[in-house]
Amino acid sequence: MLVQRIVVSFEGPGAGVGPLNWGQQQVWAAMVESDSSMSMGGVVPVEDGRVTEDFAAELRFFMSRYAAMRTRLRFEPDGAVAQEVYSRGEATLEVHEPADSEDPAAVAEALAAAWRERKFDYADEWPLRMGVVRRDEKVTHVVVLMCHIAADLGGMAVMQRELAEPDPGPYEAPSPLDLARLQREPAMQRQTAAAMRYWEAHLRAVPPSLLGAPADNGEPRYCRVRWESSAMHLASAALSARLGADPAWILLAGIATAFDRVFPGRGPFVALGIISNRFRPALRDVVTPLTQDGLCVLDVTGATPQEAIARARTASMSASKYAYYDPAARADLTRRLNEERGVPLDLTVLYNDRRSPRPSTVDDSRPRETRILAEEPLPFLGPKLMVIVEDVPDVVRLMVDVDTRYLPLPDVRTLLHELESFTVTASGVG
CATH class of the missing domain: 3.30.559.30 (Nonribosomal peptide synthetase, condensation domain)
Incomplete structure (x- = not known):
C-alpha cells in the first residue's frame, strides 16, 4: 500500500497559554482514568466526487478556524495541566492508496482502528487526525479522528455545520482559552456556588x-x-x-x-x-x-x-x-x-x-x-x-x-x- 503525507499549513488567531476550562477538566480526568484519548470520529464513504485537494482544504479550514484544533497540552512540574494555542503550524493529511487486491473500505476501517488504538501525543501532536483512501485518484473514504480534549460531539457538529456553509463568516464563539478566562469571572463563581x-x-x-x-x-x-x-x-x-x-x-x-x-x-x-x-x-x-x-x-x-x-x-x-x-x-x-x-x-x-x-x-x-x-x-x-x-x-x-x-x-x-x-x-x- 502506498502512503503519501500531504503537509497542510495553517494559521489562526487566539494564541496563548492558560488552564483547562471546566469541560476540558472533566474530559481530561476521564481520559486519565480510562488511559485513553477517548477519540471520536471514524470512517465516512465519499460519493460526491471530492478529490484529495478538497480534503486538504477541509483540514486547513478546521485547523485555521478553530483554536481547539491548534491546541496542545503542557504538563507542569507540579502536576498541573495547561493548554497552549498556537497561531500557526502544519498538519498532515494521510493519503492511503490500496493495492488492487485490497478493499478500500477495509483499509479505511483498519486505519481508523489503528488511530483509535494509539493514544494522541498530547504535548506534540495536534488533536485532529485526518486521512483519505483513494483508488485511481478517486477518494473513496475519509477517516477523521479527534481527541476528546479538543471537542465533544456537539463541537464536532458545529464544525461540520460550518464547513457546509458557503460563507460561515468570522468565528466569534469563545475559544477554549477564552472560556477558561470567562469561568474565572465573578458571575461564573456565583454559578458554581449555586450549583x-x-x-x-x-x-x-x-x-x-x-x-x-x-x-x-x-x-x-x-x-x-x-x-x-x-x-x-x-x-x-x-x-x-x-x-x-x-x-x-x-x-x-x-x-x-x-x-x-x-x-x-x-x-x-x-x-x-x-x-x-x-x-x-x-x-x-x-x-x-x-x-x-x-x-x-x-x-x-x-x-x-x-x-x-x-x-x-x-x-x-x-x-x-x-x-x-x-x-x-x-x-x-x-x-x-x-x-x-x-x-x-x-x-x-x-x-x-x-x-x-x-x-x-x-x-x-x-x-x-x-x-x-x-x-x-x-x-x-x-x-x-x-x-x-x-x-x-x-x-x-x-x-x-x-x-x-x-x-x-x-x-x-x-x-x-x-x-x-x-x-x-x-x-x-x-
Missing part, C-alpha cells in the same frame, strides 16, 4: 449508594447489554402527544420507576447525567468539551405515571441547570461530605440520553418488538452502571454497561422489562 448548594442539598439527603453490596456473580464481571424496543418507542410517542411531555422525561421516569419496582426501599433514583451545556446561548457554537456531570435525583415512590413524568421533568431540568460549575468545587464538596458522613458517596451510576430532538410519531402499523441485541463482555468499566440512550429513530435503543458484581445480568433484564412495562401501561398502547 454546589443544589448538589449539597441533594447529596445530604440521599443514601450513600443506589446499588447494593458487591457479590461474585460470575463472569463476565463487566458486560454490555444492547437492548431495543419499538413497543416502548410507540408508547412513549403516544404519552408525549397526550401529556405534552418530552420523551426524555418519559424515559427517565420509566428508569426510576423500574428501579423502584425491582429494588423497593432503596430511596430515590440517583444518577449522574451527561449534560452538554449547549442549551446556554453563549456556548452554542463553542468548539471545546462542554459536557459536565449533572446530578439527577428522582423519587417516584407511590407516584402515578403522570406524576412520575412530571417529577422527571423537574429533576431533568434541575440537573441541567446546575451542571455548569468548577470541577474543583465539586471535588471539595465530595471530600467534605465523605468526611462528615464517614461513608463515601457512590455516584457511579451514569445516565446519558443522546437522542436529538425529533417529532414523536405513532405508527400503529409498525410491529411491536422488544429484543436484546447483544450481551458481550467488556475489558474494563469505570462506573458500576452506565445507561446510554442511543440516537436512532423509530425505536428506543439502550446500551447498558454494568459491573455485574453490583447488578447481576438477570436484574438488568428485569429492569429493562419494567422500564418498558411502565411506558406501555401508562400509554395504553398495547
Whole structure:
C-alpha cells in the first residue's frame, strides 16, 4: 500500500497559554482514568466526487478556524495541566492508496482502528487526525479522528455545520482559552456556588449508594447489554402527544420507576447525567468539551405515571441547570461530605440520553418488538452502571454497561422489562 503525507499549513488567531476550562477538566480526568484519548470520529464513504485537494482544504479550514484544533497540552512540574494555542503550524493529511487486491473500505476501517488504538501525543501532536483512501485518484473514504480534549460531539457538529456553509463568516464563539478566562469571572463563581448548594442539598439527603453490596456473580464481571424496543418507542410517542411531555422525561421516569419496582426501599433514583451545556446561548457554537456531570435525583415512590413524568421533568431540568460549575468545587464538596458522613458517596451510576430532538410519531402499523441485541463482555468499566440512550429513530435503543458484581445480568433484564412495562401501561398502547 502506498502512503503519501500531504503537509497542510495553517494559521489562526487566539494564541496563548492558560488552564483547562471546566469541560476540558472533566474530559481530561476521564481520559486519565480510562488511559485513553477517548477519540471520536471514524470512517465516512465519499460519493460526491471530492478529490484529495478538497480534503486538504477541509483540514486547513478546521485547523485555521478553530483554536481547539491548534491546541496542545503542557504538563507542569507540579502536576498541573495547561493548554497552549498556537497561531500557526502544519498538519498532515494521510493519503492511503490500496493495492488492487485490497478493499478500500477495509483499509479505511483498519486505519481508523489503528488511530483509535494509539493514544494522541498530547504535548506534540495536534488533536485532529485526518486521512483519505483513494483508488485511481478517486477518494473513496475519509477517516477523521479527534481527541476528546479538543471537542465533544456537539463541537464536532458545529464544525461540520460550518464547513457546509458557503460563507460561515468570522468565528466569534469563545475559544477554549477564552472560556477558561470567562469561568474565572465573578458571575461564573456565583454559578458554581449555586450549583454546589443544589448538589449539597441533594447529596445530604440521599443514601450513600443506589446499588447494593458487591457479590461474585460470575463472569463476565463487566458486560454490555444492547437492548431495543419499538413497543416502548410507540408508547412513549403516544404519552408525549397526550401529556405534552418530552420523551426524555418519559424515559427517565420509566428508569426510576423500574428501579423502584425491582429494588423497593432503596430511596430515590440517583444518577449522574451527561449534560452538554449547549442549551446556554453563549456556548452554542463553542468548539471545546462542554459536557459536565449533572446530578439527577428522582423519587417516584407511590407516584402515578403522570406524576412520575412530571417529577422527571423537574429533576431533568434541575440537573441541567446546575451542571455548569468548577470541577474543583465539586471535588471539595465530595471530600467534605465523605468526611462528615464517614461513608463515601457512590455516584457511579451514569445516565446519558443522546437522542436529538425529533417529532414523536405513532405508527400503529409498525410491529411491536422488544429484543436484546447483544450481551458481550467488556475489558474494563469505570462506573458500576452506565445507561446510554442511543440516537436512532423509530425505536428506543439502550446500551447498558454494568459491573455485574453490583447488578447481576438477570436484574438488568428485569429492569429493562419494567422500564418498558411502565411506558406501555401508562400509554395504553398495547
